[in-house]
Amino acid sequence: MMLQRIVPVTFREEIAENVFVLRFECNEIVCSASPGQFVNIRCGDACLPLLRRPFSISRVLGDEVELLFNVVGQGTRMLAGKRVGDSLDVLGPLGLPFNFGADFKTGLIVAGGVGVAPFPFLTSVLRKKGKRIVTFLGARTASQLAPTHLDDIHLATDDGTKGYHGTVVDLLRSYLDQHRVESPRLFGCGPTNMLKALTNVAQEMNIECELSLEGDMACGIGLCQGCPVERTKGERKYALVCVEGPTFNSKDILIP
Amino acid sequence: MMLQRIVPVTFREEIAENVFVLRFECNEIVCSASPGQFVNIRCGDACLPLLRRPFSISRVLGDEVELLFNVVGQGTRMLAGKRVGDSLDVLGPLGLPFNFGADFKTGLIVAGGVGVAPFPFLTSVLRKKGKRIVTFLGARTASQLAPTHLDDIHLATDDGTKGYHGTVVDLLRSYLDQHRVESPRLFGCGPTNMLKALTNVAQEMNIECELSLEGDMACGIGLCQGCPVERTKGERKYALVCVEGPTFNSKDILIP
Amino acid sequence: MVKESFSIRGVEFKNRVLAASGTFGYGDEVKDLVDVNRLGGICTKSLSWKPREGNPPRRIVETPSGMLNSIGLANVGVHHFINEKLPYLRTLDTTIIANIAASSVQEYCDVLSLLEQQEGIHGYEINVSCPNVTEGGLNFGTDCSKTEEITVRLRPLTNKPLIIKLTPNVTHISEFARAVEDAGADAVSVINTLIGMAVDIRTKKPRLSTVTGGLSGPAIKPIALAKVYEVAQSVHIPILGIGGIMTTEDAIEFLLVGATAVQVGTANFIDPTAGVKIAEGLRAHAEQNGLQDVGQLVGALESHVAFSVIQSWL
Amino acid sequence: MVKESFSIRGVEFKNRVLAASGTFGYGDEVKDLVDVNRLGGICTKSLSWKPREGNPPRRIVETPSGMLNSIGLANVGVHHFINEKLPYLRTLDTTIIANIAASSVQEYCDVLSLLEQQEGIHGYEINVSCPNVTEGGLNFGTDCSKTEEITVRLRPLTNKPLIIKLTPNVTHISEFARAVEDAGADAVSVINTLIGMAVDIRTKKPRLSTVTGGLSGPAIKPIALAKVYEVAQSVHIPILGIGGIMTTEDAIEFLLVGATAVQVGTANFIDPTAGVKIAEGLRAHAEQNGLQDVGQLVGALESHVAFSVIQSWL
């Protein structure tokens, strides 16, 4: 059940170049959250920025919710400027979680940049379910990698400063070429191009693949119809990322 | 000469209820400023608030300019939240100073609430010129009085919690009834009603009186024509508070 | 006890704050977050005869103190609405206004007539900011005679409140208000969004898929207030004031300039409880100011300037 | 070396950023703060035949990301301008555009004719957002035939650039742009301020003495961009884009949608060097993107949506 709460910031740190971790305390959100869901946060207290900003739930620890985010504009800059004890207006948990209960043995997690955000939470839940996990993490350069609270991590950087020299999806391909993975399922999050490439891999190798999308959201709760993503089948042309996503099976949607 | 400078905040303190002192370092402004002039400050770094906010120069100390202000809305709230080391976009010194060089022996300073702001600076200059100074300072209640760096202070509060029980202009009146003041000149700053009452006293007693006005300013530098005050004489109906004031002889203007 | 309610054509609204069309879904999306029964009313998302997919992404762009949208009237269509959404709305204890959008005058009539046969709808709000497909795609709402025609055609079809929602993208909105008043409308909603646009300078493309979109939020509040004020000088029917209302103070401004009630739009996206908070704020304001009725604020602007002067400000 | 200049009717502007009328005085107020010679041009405060005192206070109200003004065309009058302000402007090395406001068609003609006899004015910008006193006070700028008439009457009086500054407070601004193009205007300035209002809920009075005023600043940028885009689809004469421009990025948006150059208004109040910074920013942007001419940005919007579709967004 979604909640709107004013919560205290309990932790804030820059963990990689321009990548911040922020935690707030909210037992109720912790209790009802699942991996892949997000929260929608009011970054300022006046009307600048006007709209809330959506962030994946990155981890839950005790009563705390952890976010992992990049500073890209005004909202995230304000969020990065929060201090312990500041209060935060949060709406969540929102959206549909990853289908982590599906029938598979190995979770292949593929993250580009700060797309890693939802995966520490997913990892902890898959671990509890006794799944095997292999994680592929890519970034433009080494300083932007944030490989925390993940299992069996394989790194890639576009500039080769760390790990595999190339995209994270190329790294995944070469891994799948070399390893036999038992009953796999893909979980991906990251930039659009990466998600497209990942969708192709999933299709070629016939692996079920779930993606977490980012969309431009005004409300995050199904009020504005502002976050469509094109569907591949069914009667309706679009699905709403905020309430029918942000996680989708890669077969169900067309990445724009 | 007016300047636009990015300057560091060097001091910030709440000195009375909701009354803040803030200092910034700017040798150039210190060098060219006179009592009664103001600075125009960008309180946020985005467009909220959009316009600069004007503040009287309250004191100069070495290379530092001191402001004294009330938190009344968004701009002043943001200013009160500045910390030492933060930078500030300042335009100043602006406007015409008090005519402190005029021919008089006793400066009678009359301030209502945070209208006290320009007077520590004026006091220090009058002192240097060997003038006698008597200061009348009023506020709604004791906790809002900020009687610092002034001479021969007489206090009044509307609720009688400190000093004279009544308005500061009533206090002035009773002082003038009881004392013979040699060659006086009035200097006033405060709420509109107070300035009106003060203008009446000046007229009745035939004392020259200078007022520092507040007006709604978009630019503070004569560009927008947004800050008119009605003149009592001359060809033109209005004067601009920002460039022809904020200090005026009470005979020259009609307080709205 | 302060009176909060008001009525239009005999239909009562329990207070003077409604949720604006397109910003509150069909009332069921946020039932976890807010007790919608504490709103004066709910205007549904615009309903058309057939379901509409809406425009391709990108549909939303944030602008300084505002937002642009290009939803494309995405909606479930009136049949699905009747079957799937109306049953829930019927369980609510608040006034339900069905907002109708259409691409021909006939479609307006068809949708309204079908809704007339249903239980649970208390009135209609007609969104005329729609392209008139049968006549070259020009917007109904910027053509005074078309706006009038829609009103004339709809009026005989219902005895319930008929509210025409006017677009601000016209020279003299009061002409439109007068026209629909004369044609029998019971109230006007003022304003819909303003036409706006934003460009991504990196890609050199418009940010919205449809190039332009509708601007809403606090940025437009001064414009909306002026439009409501203009309309209030020209008609006697109630005005529902809309545009950038975020707080109780904003709502009071609209009442003072002549709005009988207000609608809260964009604010719902930031705080779905905004409307309820504003309704409570209005009651508290009335209490604190010794008013018996929130309605005493309506048109209570103290202005001694002749209306003819107000155009000469630049 | 990137080309920054452009010209209108043979008059060169050294770059594509001008100071907007009414927001930069007569150029002498800020000479301490900014090298005005680095601007592409300066539009003077609107000049009328006689000096105008302007409206009573309050003239300025801040709004979310915007401001309302009701200056009342306060200006020194054309004679005083010629004697006291023009000599300074003549010393400048930038293009001087005299902006003219009037309350009758004849007054426009008189002011322009008098200015024609002076040295140092390079062109005219006609502010039609003025009440037409001889015909009941209605705004010239919202009446297409009046706007056209002004252009027709002024055109024979000068061989210098004649720029008509259009008001956004109309249904189809492109009709006005086409009318003045046909009447011989060399360019259009788009847009002047939008009508807006604000209320002090404590006193229950309008905040501005004239009730309504003109809205400017970042809040209106999306609307201004849409108006420039609309005009750019309809005329071939240059457009000077205006409205909420604060940064180089904002200016580029206006160029992309079809403005030949931009004017910076409200931003000057916050930072009098805004215009110069934006001019430099445009040059830097062109350099970084390998352009030979800033003008290559003009109308370079990549949009594959038919213009007829863009009204159907709601």
Ligand SMILES: Cc1cc2nc3c(=O)[nH]c(=O)nc-3n(C[C@H](O)[C@H](O)[C@H](O)COP(=O)(O)OP(=O)(O)OC[C@H]3O[C@@H](n4cnc5c(N)ncnc54)[C@H](O)[C@@H]3O)c2cc1C
């Ligand atoms: C469901 C969901 C989960 C997300 N989870 C995370 C997360 O865990 N960590 C994280 O760092 N980011 C996440 N994002 C993206 C994050 O919401 C945006 O980075 C943030 O809204 C930018 O706000 P801003 O004010 O700083 O930037 P803005 O000033 O708004 O924009 C800066 C740039 O980012 C782009 N942008 C703005 N909003 C979005 C958006 N919603 N989606 C995509 N691009 C946008 C703009 O076009 C612009 O180029 C998520 C987005 C969604 C929809």
Ligand SMILES: Cc1cc2nc3c(=O)[nH]c(=O)nc-3n(C[C@H](O)[C@H](O)[C@H](O)COP(=O)(O)OP(=O)(O)OC[C@H]3O[C@@H](n4cnc5c(N)ncnc54)[C@H](O)[C@@H]3O)c2cc1C
């Ligand atoms: C020349 C000059 C010198 C000043 N010196 C000082 C000073 O030394 N110390 C000090 O505390 N204040 C001073 N003021 C007033 C100060 O500028 C305002 O308090 C400040 O601008 C309010 O900004 P805000 O964003 O906090 O409030 P806002 O949110 O803008 O407004 C809060 C309230 O203050 C009123 N207000 C806003 N701006 C002004 C204004 N310019 N004048 C009058 N009322 C306004 C509003 O109507 C509203 O009621 C001075 C004003 C002028 C013109």
Ligand SMILES: Cc1cc2nc3c(=O)[nH]c(=O)nc-3n(C[C@H](O)[C@H](O)[C@H](O)COP(=O)(O)O)c2cc1C
């Ligand atoms: C995302 C969005 C969708 C909207 N959809 C509709 C609609 O379907 N029908 C309608 O009449 N108005 C619609 N509107 C207009 C609003 O009801 C309202 O008139 C406008 O947004 C101004 O109010 P605001 O500033 O409070 O949002 C929509 C507005 C937004 C922001």
Ligand SMILES: Cc1cc2nc3c(=O)[nH]c(=O)nc-3n(C[C@H](O)[C@H](O)[C@H](O)COP(=O)(O)O)c2cc1C
């Ligand atoms: C205080 C003020 C005074 C103005 N005076 C004039 C004027 O005298 N003549 C004119 O044509 N436009 C005038 N304008 C309009 C501006 O030139 C400009 O068109 C408008 O403000 C939009 O641009 P901006 O958002 O950059 O300010 C004025 C604007 C402001 C804010």
Ligand code: FES
């Ligand atoms: S963000 Fe509003 S419906 Fe999805």
Ligand code: FES
């Ligand atoms: S504040 Fe702009 S002219 Fe005085």
